[in-house]
Amino acid sequence: xxxxxxxxxxxxxxxxxxxxxxxxxxxxxxxxxxxxxxxxxxxxxxxxxxxxxxxxxxxxxxxxxxxxxxxxxxxxxxxxxxxxxxxxxxxxxxxxxxxxxxxxxxxxxxxxxxxxxxxxxxxxxxxxxxxxxxxxxxxxxxxxxxxxxxxxxxxxxxxxxxxxxxxxxxxxxxxxxxx
Numbered sequence: 001x002x003x004x005x006x007x008x009x010x011x012x013x014x015x016x017x018x019x020x021x022x023x024x025x026x027x028x029x030x031x032x033x034x035x036x037x038x039x040x041x042x043x044x045x046x047x048x049x050x051x052x053x054x055x056x057x058x059x060x061x062x063x064x065x066x067x068x069x070x071x072x073x074x075x076x077x078x079x080x081x082x083x084x085x086x087x088x089x090x091x092x093x094x095x096x097x098x099x100x101x102x103x104x105x106x107x108x109x110x111x112x113x114x115x116x117x118x119x120x121x122x123x124x125x126x127x128x129x130x131x132x133x134x135x136x137x138x139x140x141x142x143x144x145x146x147x148x149x150x151x152x153x154x155x156x157x158x159x160x161x162x163x164x165x166x167x168x169x170x171x172x173x174x175x176x177x178x179x
Contacts, residue, residue: 001031007085016117016161061096069111070113071115074116077126079129107139111142113174115174
């Protein structure tokens, strides 16, 4: 059974992107071993901290190394990648062996897809930026720039992700591509 690691680009407890990741996990149930990457304890990237490898860095690298694929769920902050997600990718993009600067990162060749939830844009501005970065990091991006869910005013009041049958179908299509 394939191992898929979900990465949510928001640390907020009630994150809409976390809710979307939960929908994706439900779609993958019984077809893949799904885990959610917890990276809240990563420090800001700093080359002075690269060696020896910090326990938090070693833990997230190992989780990504063991995954067959990653599914990233991203909010859109000023049409860009959230800082916490970019920080995670910076740590993961470094050589897996800090003593061998030519060693590949744990991201190289890793299969990945992107989804996003954000305001009325459905994260349409950030998804191409993120997929371009993932390609630069030598990842195998599937599903193009991914899929998105737009938020309405009610969602911001209730904290509940609007999730329709159309959203479910699009997410299921992305899951198929990732598998």
